[in-house]
Amino acid sequence: MRTFAFSRADSVERAATSADATAFVAGGTTLLDLIKLDVLKPANVVDINALPLKRVERLDDGRLKIGALVTNTDLAHHPEVKAHYPVLSEALLAGASTQLRNMATTAGNVMQRTRCPYYRDPAAKCNRREPGTGCDAMNGINRMNAVLGGSDACIAVHPSDMCVGIAAIGATLTLQGPGGEREVDFADFHRLPGDTPHIEHDLQEGELITAITLDAPLKGAGSHYLKLRDRASYEFALASCAAEITLDGETIREARLALGGVATKPWRCTEAEAALVGQPAEKASFERAAEIALKDAVPREHNAYKIPLARQAIVRALRNAAQDKTSQSETQESQA
Amino acid sequence: MDDSVHSRTRAQAAPGTQTLNFTLNGEPRTLEVAPNAVLLDVLREQIGLGGTKKGCDHGQCGACTVHVDGQSMNSCLRLAVMCEGQHVTTVEGLARDGELHPIQQNFLECDAYQCGYCTPGQMMSATALLNDERVGTDDASVKEAMSGNICRCGAYKNIVEAIQKSRQQLSYDATQKEGTA
Numbered sequence: 427m428r429t430f431a432f433s434r435a436d437s438v439e440r441a442a443t444s445a446d447a448t449a450f451v452a453g454g455t456t457l458l459d460l461i462k463l464d465v466l467k468p469a470n471v472v473d474i475n476a477l478p479l480k481r482v483e484r485l486d487d488g489r490l491k492i493g494a495l496v497t498n499t500d501l502a503h504h505p506e507v508k509a510h511y512p513v514l515s516e517a518l519l520a521g522a523s524t525q526l527r528n529m530a531t532t533a534g535n536v537m538q539r540t541r542c543p544y545y546r547d548p549a550a551k552c553n554r555r556e557p558g559t560g561c562d563a564m565n566g567i568n569r570m571n572a573v574l575g576g577s578d579a580c581i582a583v584h585p586s587d588m589c590v591g592i593a594a595i596g597a598t599l600t601l602q603g604p605g606g607e608r609e610v611d612f613a614d615f616h617r618l619p620g621d622t623p624h625i626e627h628d629l630q631e632g633e634l635i636t637a638i639t640l641d642a643p644l645k646g647a648g649s650h651y652l653k654l655r656d657r658a659s660y661e662f663a664l665a666s667c668a669a670e671i672t673l674d675g676e677t678i679r680e681a682r683l684a685l686g687g688v689a690t691k692p693w694r695c696t697e698a699e700a701a702l703v704g705q706p707a708e709k710a711s712f713e714r715a716a717e718i719a720l721k722d723a724v725p726r727e728h729n730a731y732k733i734p735l736a737r738q739a740i741v742r743a744l745r746n747a748a749q750d751k752t753s754q755s756e757t758q759e760s761q762a
Numbered sequence: 763m764d765d766s767v768h769s770r771t772r773a774q775a776a777p778g779t780q781t782l783n784f785t786l787n788g789e790p791r792t793l794e795v796a797p798n799a800v801l802l803d804v805l806r807e808q809i810g811l812g813g814t815k816k817g818c819d820h821g822q823c824g825a826c827t828v829h830v831d832g833q834s835m836n837s838c839l840r841l842a843v844m845c846e847g848q849h850v851t852t853v854e855g856l857a858r859d860g861e862l863h864p865i866q867q868n869f870l871e872c873d874a875y876q877c878g879y880c881t882p883g884q885m886m887s888a889t890a891l892l893n894d895e896r897v898g899t900d901d902a903s904v905k906e907a908m909s910g911n912i913c914r915c916g917a918y919k920n921i922v923e924a925i926q927k928s929r930q931q932l933s934y935d936a937t938q939k940e941g942t943a
Contacts, residue, residue: 432797523910659909
């Protein structure tokens with residue numbers, strides 16, 4: 427592994443004034459992997475594990491504030507998350523392995539890089555890794571690449587499961603920078619590649635994510651996270667779907683839908699959500715939403731299969747979420 | 763030779779080392795480590811504990827699994843300097859007073875390995891999951907919790923058997939928890 431200067435941050439404010447070419451390390455599962463591959467080349471690595479960012483707290487307005495350093499394991503098993511955001515717990519536990527979840531943190535997961543093999547190989551052309559060099563995925567083995575949100579410059583998939591759950595729930599990021607604190611809507615944090623795929627997110631030089639605050643839970647919602655992949659465990663998604671749904675009787679009152687494994691960022695499907703409202707909670711409605719969600723999909727040579735796969739993921743996730751809702755109201759009624 | 767190519771093919775000496783204080787298999791340790799040295803390499807090459815194996819070196823195979831403060835982690839993706847003040851347990855720390863840990867005994871009895879290269883990592887993940895009440899006790903939960911440990915010989919069936927047999931034998935009182943954490 428290449429060399430770097432190592433130091434430990436003792437306060438959020440001081441961490442946010444770190445020198446240029448600094449990488450913050452928390453779990454290290456992405457950073458050290460990519461330094462070893464010579465994809466990331468920070469001159470300075472600052473360990474932020476001593477910072478007081480490990481709390482999960484319910485706010486007065488019903489939102490849930492998650493410290494940047496809460497591990498994926500701890501978040502997945504946190505009583506507040508299990509009770510009020512089961513779709514996030516399921517998404518977290520569908521990601522990576524036990525060991526990696528024990529190391530990886532909430533903010534680190536948001537910051538994880540694509541698994542596109544051309545990005546990970548310094549010998550390949552990659553506009554994301556080295557702007558202006560081209561994209562070997564475009565006409566290469568692009569079976570795992572994106573069908574949504576891509577550009578002529580980049581079709582790399584955002585690999586996170588956690589972020590798909592968060593995209594469906596809705597959230598706000600708190601960032602600490604040299605100039606103070608600011609907040610960013612989670613939906614705006616990750617950038618579409620466009621002509622500048624190397625600009626992956628809204629984090630500026632020196633800024634540090636300190637918290638992620640989930641929107642208040644959707645009351646009475648049923649939910650499901652469905653992940654489809656090449657093997658049953660410890661594999662990235664070919665397509666995944668986080669769905670939340672609330673019903674008035676058999677009619678859909680509200681729906682939240684996000685996709686993973688098929689898009690260049692955690693992919694909220696707002697148009698498909700709107701089309702579900704007021705519709706009967708049945709297969710035909712789910713299929714129509716799935717059509718809408720994938721209508722702008724652009725397939726490449728090896729990844730056209732992702733379009734029907736993502737549609738099926740949506741239909742199944744919605745069906746399971748609706749059934750989850752039914753079982754919840756039955757439970758509530760029987761308890762009443 | 764181009765610097766970037768050079769750094770990929772051979773480990774470079776880091777400019778300046780840092781002092782690391784941590785507890786390894788119950789013993790306090792102080793040593794000087796390079797800031798870019800991962801825990802795996804420090805364990806194997808600097809301390810001389812070769813039980814922890816290097817497989818993929820990228821967090822994909824689980825051969826390097828150790829416990830850090832009782833939790834299973836990939837030692838290939840953790841800088842040694844990040845373990846300051848922490849308790850690290852390797853496969854060498856499982857046996858007590860010359861007596862094998864039940865998971866080691868049951869890996870032997872269940873024939874839960876062939877070439878043995880992944881075995882230390884498998885046993886470290888196994889002991890961690892037996893101590894984790896958040897993980898279900900059925901075979902499916904065990905397989906899911908163990909999916910970060912690849913066995914290319916394909917000894918999975920017997921590994922699950924060894925874990926379940928150990929679960930039956932062990933009553934996890936506080937003393938034993940301390941012993942394996």
